Amino acid sequence: MENRNQTTHKNASFNLAKPVRCIIKLGGAAITCKNELETIHEENLKGVSSHLRQSMLSQSPSAKILGMDWSKQAGESNISCCIDDFRDQPSMASSPFIVVHGAGSFGHFQASESGVHKGGLDRPLVKAGFVATRISVTKLNLEIVRALAREGIPSIGLSPFSCGWSTSERNIASADLSAVTKAIDSGFVPVMHGDAVLDYSLGCTILSGDVIIRHLAAQFKPEYVVFLTDVLGVYDRPPSESDAILLREIAVHEDGSWSVVKPTLENLEVDITVAAHDTTGGMKTKISEAALIARLGIDVYIVKAGTSHSLRALSGELISNIPDDWLGTVIRFVK
Amino acid sequence: MENRNQTTHKNASFNLAKPVRCIIKLGGAAITCKNELETIHEENLKGVSSHLRQSMLSQSPSAKILGMDWSKQAGESNISCCIDDFRDQPSMASSPFIVVHGAGSFGHFQASESGVHKGGLDRPLVKAGFVATRISVTKLNLEIVRALAREGIPSIGLSPFSCGWSTSERNIASADLSAVTKAIDSGFVPVMHGDAVLDYSLGCTILSGDVIIRHLAAQFKPEYVVFLTDVLGVYDRPPSESDAILLREIAVHEDGSWSVVKPTLENLEVDITVAAHDTTGGMKTKISEAALIARLGIDVYIVKAGTSHSLRALSGELISNIPDDWLGTVIRFVK
Structure with missing residues (x-):
């Protein structure tokens, strides 16, 4: 607090x-x-x-989507809405x-x-x-x-x-x-x-x-914070570079410093601040902001929008355990 | 207060x-x-x-208009703005x-x-x-x-x-x-x-x-409140009726009641609440709301949008005196 x-x-x-x-x-x-x-x-x-x-x-996946935007869409002259469907809808x-x-x-x-x-x-x-x-x-x-x-x-x-x-x-x-x-x-x-x-x-x-x-x-x-981005997560260098490595897990320490826990490449921790890609996507800034949140004891997931990985992160599935097939970056407080 | x-x-x-x-x-x-x-x-x-x-x-009427909407207009792909014109502009x-x-x-x-x-x-x-x-x-x-x-x-x-x-x-x-x-x-x-x-x-x-x-x-x-509407002001009956009379001045009294001061037609004060046109434009509601403002000692002008009459009202010209050629409704507190 x-x-x-x-x-x-x-x-x-x-x-x-x-x-x-x-x-x-x-x-x-x-x-x-x-x-x-x-x-x-x-x-x-x-x-x-x-x-x-x-x-x-908390709906079944097959439940009808009841839209709440009853305004005209660009280029259309009528409003489409499904008002009657709401009438018998449970709360x-x-x-x-x-x-x-x-x-x-x-x-x-x-x-x-x-x-x-x-x-x-x-x-x-x-x-x-x-x-x-x-x-x-x-x-x-x-x-x-x-x-x-x-x-x-x-x-x-x-x-x-x-x-x-x-x-x-x-x-x-x-x-x-x-x-x-x-x-x-x-x-x-x-x-x-x-x-x-x-x-x-x-x-x-x-x-x-x-x-x-x-x-x-x-x-x-x-319980958790999710950053939806246009790349899979945080990399050790601009993700456009062919040898860029996705940082899977970053540990944030009591004093605010952070280190890469996964993958366990030896030279990574040293290079990261130097190789930091800080223009579009601003990796260093992003990690620093995320580290400040993680220090509060809140898990932060940085993940590509619109993928199955982001859906898993959003659903809270990662709180207990990060599956090996999940692609993204977890930033967590470690005492 | x-x-x-x-x-x-x-x-x-x-x-x-x-x-x-x-x-x-x-x-x-x-x-x-x-x-x-x-x-x-x-x-x-x-x-x-x-x-x-x-x-x-407080500009001269011929001064260039410096637009502040630098967003794309519907159907256009570019933004038009006059950023350079602002640079030498005085505050x-x-x-x-x-x-x-x-x-x-x-x-x-x-x-x-x-x-x-x-x-x-x-x-x-x-x-x-x-x-x-x-x-x-x-x-x-x-x-x-x-x-x-x-x-x-x-x-x-x-x-x-x-x-x-x-x-x-x-x-x-x-x-x-x-x-x-x-x-x-x-x-x-x-x-x-x-x-x-x-x-x-x-x-x-x-x-x-x-x-x-x-x-x-x-x-x-x-200093004053202006209601811009789609008719000249408040009438004694729906303005679409050919014999509708524009109420030029309404006095609001200490007890919250109000009466038509101008024009001075004898039968007007009696008929007004009966003839009140209370659907679109909601004359009675409008007068009641305006009367509550006028009771605070604030002049209220109800006037047709986009006319010379509304420009005069907006400019504050009516505070000292209501010219005879001004068309609209003034609602004022009278002790």
């Missing part, structure tokens, strides 16, 4: 009726087309949404999950062109960039909420800015969790996202999805 | 750097095509957005405004089919309807934020649900204004909307834009 008081929380109530089972990061690279401006990778998003449904809702049980997504090809253009992350809201370009960034990331958020709702997941979009979250020198300074808590207690799945927020010292900045995840994990102490 | 303590406010800070000048209601009927599901009236929305720009920003002054919009042809279908307003979140149909309603109204909110941003208005979407607002028996029970306050103090224009919210007694309900306006007016005490 030592991390609960790191920041100020206004009226946050953590007396959840049911504890949070899992916090999921939908990596921007997994659900958007990274090189095409503001383009969702529809197929991947649909696959991921289906996996989330299977792991969240659906769902485990408390929280979803946080990155921006991928949304928001980055607007943020980097204007320098929102560096602050300076009194400059017209930064102020405009703040508005433009929020438009782009909330546009993505709406599409993700809709994709999850189409799978029957009672998803609710929650923007950090709207929830009143703000930072001080880029660290979370105020993060009211009451809207998140109320949504979870009412049986909804909050869907948060990286956002432009106000910063007490800089004026404004970008709050990343990874920092949000870490904060939520520290507050809600889920 | 007597109304400030009607509901609980968590950490709300009303020490705004500059007081709110105007709260604007964009009526759903004025900006959407009411009989076409989820369809925005693009032309009207553009006209309204242009008027808002003219009244909010823009804008008066604090708040925009609240109705739902029009968004959200109503989803809400009425599921009965969200009646509560009962434990029923699958209501829960799904809650999700579907929020998707539809946040879709409209995003489009309005974008339309305002394209006119250079630094607009920020704020959903009541995300801000943690909730009701008890449909009355606002908790309404954290910190996100709204922070947005205003940072020079943004908050754009709120009617929303599905949690209700302490019913489970959930619909919080209408009109109730939000009244609440914001009581808290922020703006």
